[in-house]
Amino acid sequence: MPLIIDTVPLLSDNYAWILHDTATGNTAVVDPGEADSVHAFLNTQGYRLNDIFLTHHHADHINGASALRQHYGARILGPRDQRLQSLVDENLQEGDLLSLGESHGHVLATPGHTLSHLCYYFSNPSALFCGDTLFSLGCGRLFEGTAEQLFESFLKIIALPPQTWICCGHEYTLANADFAFHVDPTNHALKERITQVRSLRSKGQPTLPSTLEQELATNPFLRAPNAQILKHLRQEKDTF
Ligand SMILES: [Zn+2]
Numbered sequence: 001m002p003l004i005i006d007t008v009p010l011l012s013d014n015y016a017w018i019l020h021d022t023a024t025g026n027t028a029v030v031d032p033g034e035a036d037s038v039h040a041f042l043n044t045q046g047y048r049l050n051d052i053f054l055t056h057h058h059a060d061h062i063n064g065a066s067a068l069r070q071h072y073g074a075r076i077l078g079p080r081d082q083r084l085q086s087l088v089d090e091n092l093q094e095g096d097l098l099s100l101g102e103s104h105g106h107v108l109a110t111p112g113h114t115l116s117h118l119c120y121y122f123s124n125p126s127a128l129f130c131g132d133t134l135f136s137l138g139c140g141r142l143f144e145g146t147a148e149q150l151f152e153s154f155l156k157i158i159a160l161p162p163q164t165w166i167c168c169g170h171e172y173t174l175a176n177a178d179f180a181f182h183v184d185p186t187n188h189a190l191k192e193r194i195t196q197v198r199s200l201r202s203k204g205q206p207t208l209p210s211t212l213e214q215e216l217a218t219n220p221f222l223r224a225p226n227a228q229i230l231k232h233l234r235q236e237k238d239t240f
Helices: 033-044 065-072 148-160 173-183 190-202 212-218 226-240
Strands: 005-008 014-021 027-030 049-051 075-079 089-091 097-100 104-110 120-124 124-131 165-168
Touching: 005 148, 014 033, 014 124, 014 165, 033 065, 049 065, 049 097, 097 226, 104 124, 104 148, 120 148, 148 212, 165 212, 173 190, 190 212
Parallel strands: 027 049, 049 075, 075 089, 124 165
Antiparallel strands: 005 014, 014 027, 097 104, 104 120, 120 124
């Protein structure tokens, strides 16, 4: 498998994601909210960092980027956004092609949580680094975009292969389970997922990555008919 994917837990409930191209040894991190944990992980693996991908401008996703760039001579890639102007070396936008050694992918613009939010898709294995756009059993809070924009962003994600690994920016799955169960109480796949999530969390293990197939079966924001999703999204803005 050309790309090895690992997760590094940091801060209270964030995940940075490590991508390692086995053909060339090139390595990237997505959303290093803090440098030390990422640095320690790279050391244990003997990886050197080439690229730093940022999904959006929030501090808990970017605060380690500058120190890691300095240590490894890595470059920082991210959205074109005034708030990231002093940090990002290379701006990315919808449709841009991504290369990490011999691994390839593309950029999805996914406004909603923030207006300039990007997701990064790699194809082998199929994996989406989705920041705070989509969570397992839930979705990101609408800080800047509209419910309609986030819904359009979900349509791009839904179009990816079902086996796609969903690599989110936070461990929110258990917290999302109550709302998911509340709106979809007869969903057997959801009940099984909640049992699995409780067991993983009781052992301190991540519930991520999930897969798109799993989210399509259990995540209320991807399952409901369009009008209902929009209603959930609007409610979510008020209540979460
Ligand atoms: Zn955020």
